[in-house]
Amino acid sequence: MTWVTISLSAGTLIGMAVIMTYILGWANKAFHVEVDPRVEAINGALPGANCGGCGYVGCGEYAEAVALDNAEVNLCTVGGSGCAADIASIMGVDVVDSLPYRPIVHCGAHYPERLQRNEYRGEQHCQTANIVAGVQGCTYGCLGFGDCVNACKYNAIHVVDGLATVDYNKCIGCGACAKVCPRNIISMVPFRYEQMLAVTCSNKDFGKEVKNVCTVGCIGCKACQRNSDFFTVENNLSTVNYDTYESLKDDGVEKLKKAIDKCPRKGIVLMGKPTESDILSLMNEDIPKIAEPDFKTTVDDTEWRG
Amino acid sequence: MNYVVDILLIAVSAALINNFVLYYFVGICPFIGVSRKVDMAFGMGCAVTFVISIAAFLSWTITTYILKPGAPLSQWVAGMFVSPEMAASIDLTILCYIVYIFAIASSVQFVEMYVRKFFPALYKSFGVFLPLITTNCAILFACLTIMSNVAGVDNPADAWDLGRSLTLAVFGGVGFTIAIVIMAGIREELDLCDIPKPLEGAAITLVVAGILALAFMGFTGVDSGLKKALTPKTSEMVQAQVVRQQDQLATIALSSNPVGMHR
Numbered sequence: 031m032t033w034v035t036i037s038l039s040a041g042t043l044i045g046m047a048v049i050m051t052y053i054l055g056w057a058n059k060a061f062h063v064e065v066d067p068r069v070e071a072i073n074g075a076l077p078g079a080n081c082g083g084c085g086y087v088g089c090g091e092y093a094e095a096v097a098l099d100n101a102e103v104n105l106c107t108v109g110g111s112g113c114a115a116d117i118a119s120i121m122g123v124d125v126v127d128s129l130p131y132r133p134i135v136h137c138g139a140h141y142p143e144r145l146q147r148n149e150y151r152g153e154q155h156c157q158t159a160n161i162v163a164g165v166q167g168c169t170y171g172c173l174g175f176g177d178c179v180n181a182c183k184y185n186a187i188h189v190v191d192g193l194a195t196v197d198y199n200k201c202i203g204c205g206a207c208a209k210v211c212p213r214n215i216i217s218m219v220p221f222r223y224e225q226m227l228a229v230t231c232s233n234k235d236f237g238k239e240v241k242n243v244c245t246v247g248c249i250g251c252k253a254c255q256r257n258s259d260f261f262t263v264e265n266n267l268s269t270v271n272y273d274t275y276e277s278l279k280d281d282g283v284e285k286l287k288k289a290i291d292k293c294p295r296k297g298i299v300l301m302g303k304p305t306e307s308d309i310l311s312l313m314n315e316d317i318p319k320i321a322e323p324d325f326k327t328t329v330d331d332t333e334w335r336g
Numbered sequence: 337m338n339y340v341v342d343i344l345l346i347a348v349s350a351a352l353i354n355n356f357v358l359y360y361f362v363g364i365c366p367f368i369g370v371s372r373k374v375d376m377a378f379g380m381g382c383a384v385t386f387v388i389s390i391a392a393f394l395s396w397t398i399t400t401y402i403l404k405p406g407a408p409l410s411q412w413v414a415g416m417f418v419s420p421e422m423a424a425s426i427d428l429t430i431l432c433y434i435v436y437i438f439a440i441a442s443s444v445q446f447v448e449m450y451v452r453k454f455f456p457a458l459y460k461s462f463g464v465f466l467p468l469i470t471t472n473c474a475i476l477f478a479c480l481t482i483m484s485n486v487a488g489v490d491n492p493a494d495a496w497d498l499g500r501s502l503t504l505a506v507f508g509g510v511g512f513t514i515a516i517v518i519m520a521g522i523r524e525e526l527d528l529c530d531i532p533k534p535l536e537g538a539a540i541t542l543v544v545a546g547i548l549a550l551a552f553m554g555f556t557g558v559d560s561g562l563k564k565a566l567t568p569k570t571s572e573m574v575q576a577q578v579v580r581q582q583d584q585l586a587t588i589a590l591s592s593n594p595v596g597m598h599r
Contacts, residue, residue, distance in 0.1 A: 031422055034414050039431055041413070042402055046435065050442040057446050061453035153530055 068097040068120055075116040076106060081183070081204035083107040083131070096121060107131045107203035129220035131203045133187070133196055134301050136215045137172040138230030141192035143245045144168060160212040167243030170232040172215060178207035198302050219272055225302035227260075227270050227286075231295075234265040248297050257289035261298075268298070339499075341566045346503045349559050351511040356474045358515050358545075358552040363474030367516055368541055370465065377520035381513025383465045385506060387444055388478050392505030394439040395479035396486065396498055403428045403435065404487035404495075429487050436479040444470045474512060478505050518548065 072093035080088040084105035086095055095101035096117060103121060104114035110130050118125035141147070146167030152158055156177040159165050165173060174192035186200035187207050194207070194216070208216040215232045229248060233240050237249030250266030261268050290298045354360065357367050363384070370380040401409045405427040414423035448466045452459045469475065481504060485496040496504075522544055531540050 031418065034418055034422075035426055035428070038410055038414060038426060039428060042410070042428060042431060042435065043438075046438055050438070054442060054445055054449075057449045061449040063452055153528065155528070158528070 066097045069093050071120045072096050072117050075109075075113060075120060077108045077113065079108050079202065079204070081108060081202065081206070083202070083204035107205070129222060131205065131218040132198060132201055132221045132226075132302070133203070133205065133208050133216045134219045134226070134228045135172065135194045135196060136217060136228070136230060136232040137170075137193060138246050138297055138299070139168065139171050139193060139244050140190070141174070144171065144192070145243050145245065157210075157212045168233060168240075168247065170213060170215065170234065171244065171247070173213065177210050177212065178216060181206040181210040196301070221302060223302070225300045226272075227290075227298060228301045229261075229268045229270055229298055231267065231297050234267050236266055240266075246295050246297055248295060251294060253292040253294065254289040254298060257292055258285040260286060261289065270298075338567070341563075343500065343503050344566065345559055345563055346500055347507040348562060350504050350507040351514065352552070353555040353559050355511040355515055355552055355555075356477060356508050357512055358549040360477060361549075362477040363472050363512060364545075366465070366468060366472060367512075367519060367545065368538065370468075371516050371519040371523055371541075374517060374520045374524060377516045378513065380465050381509070381516050384469055384472065384474065384512050385509025387440070387447065387466070387469045387472075388475050388505045388509045388512075389502060390443045390447065391436070391440045391475050391479055392482055392501050393498070394443060395436050396482050396496070396501040398435055398439065399429075399432070399483050399486045400495075403431060403483070405429075406492075429483065432480065432483050433476075436476055436483075440475050440479070441470050474508070478508050515548070515552075519545065522548075 070093075073090060076089040076093060078089050082088065084092045084107065086092040086101075086105075092101065092105065096103060103117040103123060103125060104111075106113050106117075107130055109116075111125070114125050144166050146164075148164050148166070150159055150162065150165045152162060154175050156173040156175045159173050159175055172193050174189050174194070176189045176194070178187050178194050179189055183204070183206065184200050184202055186197045186202070188195055188197065194211075196207075203218070205218050208214075208218050213232070219226060219228070231240075231244075231246070231248035233244065233247045237251065240247040240249050248266070248268050250263055250268070252263045252268075254261040254268050255263045260271060260274065262271055263269075350356070357363050366380055366384070371377045399407075401407050403410075406424045407428075410426055410428055411420075411423045414426050444466055448459075451466075482496065482501045485500070487495075489495050519541075523541065526540060526544070535543070
């Protein structure tokens, strides 16, 4: 009796195994989908961060787009030029110059420089604070509630004294912060060099109004435009022309320096990784140790607003 | 009991009253994991409903014809070696877990291949969930419920047929979809809320799930009421009611008849 039960059990399982194997084996052949081997190869060449910086959902999706829909090979901001070269060799095309894109926050005002600030007690998000009038005078500048900080998966952007500040050593250029900013003051800029010039203001109002709300905002005086054709002032706001960045490197340096010096608001600054001389100049200074997160620093001290 | 009433009761019970997620707490993993966006949650719900139906069909078939005591197939095979009485008493229900997991995994694999070949768009939208569902305990739970109602009943006539099993599976899936979509809706709203740091993420989700389960407890007892309302009255019950009504009429007639008072 026992033996019958045991052999019946074994028979049942073996029978099921045989049937299922047969069905699945047949299905594997009958429902076979041709996968382009290049997709697999490109997938291997990509960093696999799945950040979405290329504009596709993930690395797999981008690999498919490159192999099947002739997408550009240099869209991966994380992998940079090396990754683009790998993909180009897989696809057998020439790589177009690929620049790493990094975010630049077009606002330079910390709390002391912003005028007409009022206490805001609503939801502590830029998205909600942006709807309310009167949180601060400037309707273009950084709100400092850190939606970009929350969006960043790489801990590469922080709010320093009310101003979102990118840590370019950690940033991989996925663009999540630029997407989430409700005031659209973060733009993704092709970083031709380690440091790039940037105008740290987004205010398109006339000079007088800007002076009312901010002590560092661009007033549209066109001093920079007069000194270097590197800048264009449109709608009372100076912008850097990143397309002509390369050409002005040779002869325009003096002009550029003059333009930067002439800016009455000191709103044209270099952004990016600190250069070697910057690091050297800090060598003798007493830099505080990096605070490691522990219970005291990670515990939330904000008020409960149920 | 009337077959249609039985089906209806199983359906309501599986979808709302004894909701898989919020009453039995099975299938919590996708319930917490894939309930970030409503459309994702709906895709997951549909995928689970689909797989659960296939698994129910397979498990009912296997249980009825092979596993349960006196199942025709195993009885016939065993009858070749031992006496018919012994063959009828062979019980293979101990195999239920391994056999059901086997059936679920294979069918999910098959469905994935099929969908990938013939519905690439559908595969893109919920193909990623299919392997996840293989190890989802809600599916196994449905199979085990069906098994206990097929093999675990005292009277063989009470054993569930295929229709009842499929109803349980489909409406169990519908109940899962309802629960996960409600959850996703709440979580989308939660994203905008100011949640204290220690409660963020999974913690607040579990709290919300608990409150949601409490809300679904409000359905408890609906099934027995529904059963009472839908069950056709037997002749004895009808007779008892008629007698009761006649008694009442007699009392009213006695108490309010002025003629009787005077007499």
